[in-house]
Amino acid sequence: MAEALLGGASPDQLARTALPEEYLAAHLRVEDVDMFTDIDDKDVRKSLRVGRVAMPELAPDEVLVAVMASSINYNTVWSAIFEPVPTFSFLKRFGATGGFAARHDLPYHVLGSDAAGVIVRVGSGVRRWRVGDHVVISPVQVDDQEPGTHGDGMLGAEQRVWGFETNFGGLAHYTVARASQLVPKPAHLTWEEAASITLCAGTAYRMLVSRQGASMKQGDIVLIWGATGGLGAYAVQMVKNGGGIPVGVVGSAAKAEALERLGCDVVINRNEIGMGDDVPNTPARTIELGRRLGKIIRERAGGDPHIVFDYIGRATFGISVFVARRGGVVVTCGSSTGYDHHFDNRYLWMNLKRIIGSHAANLQELWECLRLFDLGKLMPTLSSVYPLEEVAEAARLVQTNGHLGKVGVLCMAPEPGLGVTDPVTRARIGEARLNPLREPSGTASALPFDAPLVAGRA
Structure with missing residues (x-):
């Protein structure tokens, strides 16, 4: 099949x-669930395996996709450290619903919530x-x-994150997906570029642009934590495209x-406001850091944030609530530093602020988001x-926050740069614009398999 796909x-x-x-x-084994008990450094390279698994049967509403490329998301890290719960519990609950869902309850879990590829069976x-x-x-799903x-689609009780709460995910040579999960691949992108889009760009779109999220408007000041991460880098682009003022916080x-x-x-740089040390964020310190950050934002952006884009969680959430302007919005989709958030509720209720929980994107939102890539806007x-x-090394890079943007994984594609079927659009946009987080020509990013761009500098 690989020869057929690569041979056109x-x-x-x-x-x-x-x-x-x-x-x-790339998969986990159920017998490894307790391997990180009482271990501080839960290194995903110890739990993530790459090996052969059985080809699943296809349900009537599903397709089998030959995966050319995938990418790492933080849910792969959560899965691989078996926190906050082992994802095998998701598979067991899903399997208990019966029918074709029973296939998912296996002693191994194939991970991955991004993929670009070719349909080989329907x-x-x-x-x-x-x-x-x-x-x-x-x-x-x-x-x-x-x-x-x-x-x-995000409000249904049976909504699940594919490759995290389901089996047969995208970090593999083949994957199973429902037909209702599919969007045409942007023809001007390579396989690995296209595989870096769906989860993070779709999530950022719902958080910022969709009426289900913050409904960003022209002129809005938007504070973006982790602005060079997979989510943050798309958020910066969307704020710029929408006429807003992006304020990005990074750590180096x-x-x-x-x-x-x-x-x-x-x-x-978060060191500017004193967040570069390991001092716990007590209530008093949270307010102190919030005042420092708010002063910088007012000086450089001309006002307090209308929207705060927060997927960092425990380390930032109290500050997010504090710095949002009166009537402002904090929109959150995750908690990479921990789920147990603490904030001073006075600054929420007395200033009429709102917190919006957001999760991934429904299919319509994802189609609208992908249209922006087709147009060369994102x-x-x-x-x-x-x-x-080497998927375990890729996941470790994300686990230790040593990455920029998205970390891609080649699956059936033998090398980067394949999959472009619209070279005219690609040439019109230009390689430099298409890869804004690549280092300049002649550095590590020119290698067939790139060395981490910021290894040792995170």
């Missing part, structure tokens, strides 16, 4: 090409997709027979330089690429 086989030829009984995949109930289609996959899904001079390449209006934030065999 027709859809008919792909449909006739035999599938393997097993395939290569279920009997699939109508809008065909073998040979180039697609990216939404990280959200929903039940389209559930009433809540039709109001907003190297990341500040990268943020300037993204065109962020205000760049703040750019991938890929900074480094690893082969599937």
